[in-house]
Amino acid sequence: MGEHIIKLPDVGEGVAEAELVEWMAAIGANVREDEVLAAVMTDKATVEIPSPVEGKVIWQAAKVGDILAVGSPLIRLEVDGPGNVKPGEVVEAAPAAAAPVKTKPKPKDAPKPAAKKPKTNGAAAAPASASVSATPSGAPRAEGDKPVASPAVRKRAADAGIDLRRVHGTGPAGRISNADLDAYIESGGEPQARSGGLIRKTSITDVPMVGLRRKIAEKMTIAKSRIAHITYVEEIDMTALEALRKQLNETRKEGRAKLTLLPFLMRAIVKAVADQPQINAIYDDEAGVVHQHGGVHIGVAAQTPGGLMVPVAHHVEARDLWDCAAEVARLSEAARTGKATREELSGSTITITSLGAMGGIVTTPVINHPEVAIVGVNKMQVLAKWDGQEFRPRKCMNLSSSFDHRVIDGWDAAVFVQRLKELLENPAMIFIEG
Amino acid sequence: MPIIDCKVLVIGAGPGGYVAAIRAGQLGLDTVIVEACAHGGTCLNVGCIPSKAIIHVADEFEKATHFASDSPIGVKVSKPEIDLKKSVVWKDAIVKRLTGGVSGLLKKSKVRTIAGWATFVDGRTVEVKTDDGVQTIRAENIIIATGSAPVELPFLPFGGNVISSTEALDLKAPPKALAIVGAGYIGLELGIAFAKLGSKVTVVEALDRILPLYDKALTRPVAKKMKALGIDVVLGAKAKGAGKAGLQIETADGKAASVKADKILVTVGRAPLTEGWGRDNLVLDMDGRFIKIDEQCRTSMSGIYAIGDVTGEPMLAHRAMAQGEMVAEIIAGENRVWDKVAIAAVCFTDPEIVSAGLLPDEASAAGYEIITQSFPFAANGRAMTMESEDGFVRIVARKDNHLVLGIQAVGGGVSELAAAFGLALEMGAALEDIAGTIHAHPTQGEAFQEAALRTLGQALHI
Numbered sequence: 001m002g003e004h005i006i007k008l009p010d011v012g013e014g015v016a017e018a019e020l021v022e023w024m025a026a027i028g029a030n031v032r033e034d035e036v037l038a039a040v041m042t043d044k045a046t047v048e049i050p051s052p053v054e055g056k057v058i059w060q061a062a063k064v065g066d067i068l069a070v071g072s073p074l075i076r077l078e079v080d081g082p083g084n085v086k087p088g089e090v091v092e093a094a095p096a097a098a099a100p101v102k103t104k105p106k107p108k109d110a111p112k113p114a115a116k117k118p119k120t121n122g123a124a125a126a127p128a129s130a131s132v133s134a135t136p137s138g139a140p141r142a143e144g145d146k147p148v149a150s151p152a153v154r155k156r157a158a159d160a161g162i163d164l165r166r167v168h169g170t171g172p173a174g175r176i177s178n179a180d181l182d183a184y185i186e187s188g189g190e191p192q193a194r195s196g197g198l199i200r201k202t203s204i205t206d207v208p209m210v211g212l213r214r215k216i217a218e219k220m221t222i223a224k225s226r227i228a229h230i231t232y233v234e235e236i237d238m239t240a241l242e243a244l245r246k247q248l249n250e251t252r253k254e255g256r257a258k259l260t261l262l263p264f265l266m267r268a269i270v271k272a273v274a275d276q277p278q279i280n281a282i283y284d285d286e287a288g289v290v291h292q293h294g295g296v297h298i299g300v301a302a303q304t305p306g307g308l309m310v311p312v313a314h315h316v317e318a319r320d321l322w323d324c325a326a327e328v329a330r331l332s333e334a335a336r337t338g339k340a341t342r343e344e345l346s347g348s349t350i351t352i353t354s355l356g357a358m359g360g361i362v363t364t365p366v367i368n369h370p371e372v373a374i375v376g377v378n379k380m381q382v383l384a385k386w387d388g389q390e391f392r393p394r395k396c397m398n399l400s401s402s403f404d405h406r407v408i409d410g411w412d413a414a415v416f417v418q419r420l421k422e423l424l425e426n427p428a429m430i431f432i433e434g
Numbered sequence: 435m436p437i438i439d440c441k442v443l444v445i446g447a448g449p450g451g452y453v454a455a456i457r458a459g460q461l462g463l464d465t466v467i468v469e470a471c472a473h474g475g476t477c478l479n480v481g482c483i484p485s486k487a488i489i490h491v492a493d494e495f496e497k498a499t500h501f502a503s504d505s506p507i508g509v510k511v512s513k514p515e516i517d518l519k520k521s522v523v524w525k526d527a528i529v530k531r532l533t534g535g536v537s538g539l540l541k542k543s544k545v546r547t548i549a550g551w552a553t554f555v556d557g558r559t560v561e562v563k564t565d566d567g568v569q570t571i572r573a574e575n576i577i578i579a580t581g582s583a584p585v586e587l588p589f590l591p592f593g594g595n596v597i598s599s600t601e602a603l604d605l606k607a608p609p610k611a612l613a614i615v616g617a618g619y620i621g622l623e624l625g626i627a628f629a630k631l632g633s634k635v636t637v638v639e640a641l642d643r644i645l646p647l648y649d650k651a652l653t654r655p656v657a658k659k660m661k662a663l664g665i666d667v668v669l670g671a672k673a674k675g676a677g678k679a680g681l682q683i684e685t686a687d688g689k690a691a692s693v694k695a696d697k698i699l700v701t702v703g704r705a706p707l708t709e710g711w712g713r714d715n716l717v718l719d720m721d722g723r724f725i726k727i728d729e730q731c732r733t734s735m736s737g738i739y740a741i742g743d744v745t746g747e748p749m750l751a752h753r754a755m756a757q758g759e760m761v762a763e764i765i766a767g768e769n770r771v772w773d774k775v776a777i778a779a780v781c782f783t784d785p786e787i788v789s790a791g792l793l794p795d796e797a798s799a800a801g802y803e804i805i806t807q808s809f810p811f812a813a814n815g816r817a818m819t820m821e822s823e824d825g826f827v828r829i830v831a832r833k834d835n836h837l838v839l840g841i842q843a844v845g846g847g848v849s850e851l852a853a854a855f856g857l858a859l860e861m862g863a864a865l866e867d868i869a870g871t872i873h874a875h876p877t878q879g880e881a882f883q884e885a886a887l888r889t890l891g892q893a894l895h896i
Binding site: 159161 | 768770835861
């Protein structure tokens with residue numbers, strides 16, 4: 001029997017650290033070769049760490065949410081054969097602590113022995129119990145047995161509206177501890193109203209901000225604290241474009257992605273920023289430089305199970321309508337399934353955000369820092385419009401667009417949106433060169 | 435007088451009522467409490483506290499008497515004397531301090547107190563006859579905490595030489611001969627005290643045993659001590675009435691007999707006080723002679739709660755207090771329900787008996803497969819040094835998972851073990867928890883740990 005240490009591998013160019021977002025193998029679990037042990041997240045992408053050997057997990061370096069340095073021990077396995085650690089060798093437990101990374105490592109977590117003790121243990125442990133046989137426990141309560149719990153636990157349960165009869169007790173004689181109650185609450189145990197009445201809930205669930213959620217929070221904080229947003233809303237008559245889109249979809253070649261509004265908007269943006277390069281830009285406010293990009297790299301905000309992600313369609317200026325449609329479909333699928341690469345999640349110069357039918361009539365989009373503009377699509381609806389002689393049904397939609405007012409004046413923002421309006425209302429213009 | 439409107443009205447300032455009012459006040463509820471007598475109810479005025487004072491007097495007097503004869507511990511005094519009048523003055527001072535303390539606590543919690551007798555007009559309105567006239571009080575919530583009173587026997591009405599526990603605590607001198615009807619805990623506590631103070635005590639009990647709420651193992655040391663004190667116990671006998679010489683009884687074999695007595699103390703239990711406060715004007719469901727309540731002490735009328743002796747057995751102050759606290763919190767909107775595991779009961783006889791949770795028989799009857807063992811004070815060093823070797827601590831536990839179901843003890847001073855027993859049961863202790871807790875040496879409490887060890891088959895000191 002030996003020990004095999006698996007270190008955090010290099011998960012991407014220039015990546016010095018990664019956040020642990022999930023353990024797939026718990027302590028004590030037996031893992032096969034190539035079985036996934038953990039998932040770590042770099043700036044953008046999530047990377048799964050497979051096991052190179054077969055063995056039993058005996059130690060984990062960190063808990064979910066901790067930052068680990070590349071090259072630091074991640075997990076230790078007990079393996080048949082000698083393993084890769086000499087017996088008695090003291091393993092440098094946490095190079096992360098010493099690594100010159102900018103995030104704060106948590107040295108106290110790294111050297112912690114495998115089995116974490118529950119928070120609730122303490123002085124109550126019976127010192128003399130060594131001479132006393134172990135208490136039988138763990139079995140489910142027989143029907144009609146009252147749940148056993150201390151008054152403090154009972155009060156907590158009552159305050160949270162939880163019927164203790166539903167809670168499994170892990171203590172002696174099936175006693176329900178605070179930890180058991182926590183576990184029940186975390187597992188989504190629902191409060192029960194007494195005799196159908198309304199009850200107050202005083203429970204507080206702490207949700208750690210880890211992984212993608214933390215990234216989103218950090219990015220939003222930067223965007224909203226550094227950028228002076230100006231939002232401009234304009235109504236677009238989409239009737240002509242919708243007719244064209246319908247026509248194109250009905251006659252499209254087999255194997256082509258169905259056209260949504262997005263490819264048209266992407267192409268319209270390419271057209272509009274050609275006249276206003278200051279809109280397709282990255283503002284490095286620390287250096288005091290606005291990088292106006294020749295290439296139009298459009299980020300497309302996508303809702304994924306883990307939260308908001310922005311995959312990027314690169315060089316839209318060089319993609320035709322159908323190519324745009326295919327790229328958007330491919331990217332959103334990759335983002336949704338967590339397979340998007342680091343490259344696919346970075347490098348945008350302008351962003352589109354759309355909630356489709358949920359889009360509401362107006363939004364105030366938050367700029368994807370360090371970009372300077374974001375175009376928000378609101379819901380489309382048929383409205384009665386006066387054409388000078390009569391009311392006609394028109395498919396109308398608002399565009400809510402935000403700009404970084406530090407580098408873009410309101411006038412320029414308005415010009416940009418009016419240009420988009422002109423293009424979208426007269427879609428043929430999107431495809432006319434020059 | 436202007437009508438008082440309030441959120442909570444408590445009727446009766448006994449242990450249940452005043453605790454409910456204090457908690458309600460602490461929780462910021464506008465609270466009024468009505469009481470016709472001194473605050474503190476039966477417990478503080480004519481029950482728990484004054485009886486313990488008189489019992490203490492009796493114990494000290496007995497000790498002195500013991501020293502005056504041939505005490506093995508080497509303390510000698512001349513023949514002691516008892517001035518019961520002085521004792522009663524001392525007892526009354528304690529009562530006054532405590533009832534005054536309750537009044538102070540109510541004031542501190544911003545509870546308005548009204549002195550007078552309350553009568554329900556309807557489910558929201560109560561009229562109180564005060565010295566200044568009738569005060570009407572309207573309340574969103576009313577807590578009935580009217581308590582209980584000693585049961586009177588029709589053929590032995592209270593008056594003259596026939597007394598209840600209340601009068602027994604105010605006697606000018608110990609009776610020469612005291613006949614006690616009823617061998618429950620109140621009768622025996624007082625009977626033993628007066629025997630120690632020099633009365634010739636005879637206890638008449640209709641059942642075939644004393645303290646029928648406890649099993650014989652627990653009552654045996656008490657019976658032994660009563661015998662040593664010269665108390666006669668007539669079991670299976672019925673009291674028939676008061677005669678010239680004392681108490682007329684019918685013995686177990688049907689013969690008429692007479693018990694010589696200059697005072698007859700009737701302690702055949704207490705009855706809930708469910709009349710005299712306008713219950714007729716309400717529609718309260720009853721549970722036998724008690725007001726019916728649910729697990730939140732709600733009565734059948736919304737907004738009306740009942741707590742304490744008026745709601746059933748066990749008629750104990752600490753049960754009423756816990757109910758009062760709970761009801762105040764429920765009215766304040768908290769999610770509370772009666773979920774207590776045990777209400778410990780203490781019998782201040784000599785020796786004392788304490789019982790928390792289930793007795794062995796009760797546990798078996800409840801369908802549990804049990805293990806139970808006791809540890810005698812005869813094997814406890816501290817008990818020996820206090821000349822108090824009679825008695826034991828006993829633990830009843832589930833056989834399958836060792837959850838402790840009941841703990842009892844009989845012995846000198848064991849009433850203070852009620853704290854440990856109650857805590858163990860309420861925390862859901864298993865035998866191993868008690869066995870694994872270090873108990874300070876030398877204390878009587880070690881017998882608790884040893885009883886747990888013995889139940890596990892691992893006793894160290896026996």
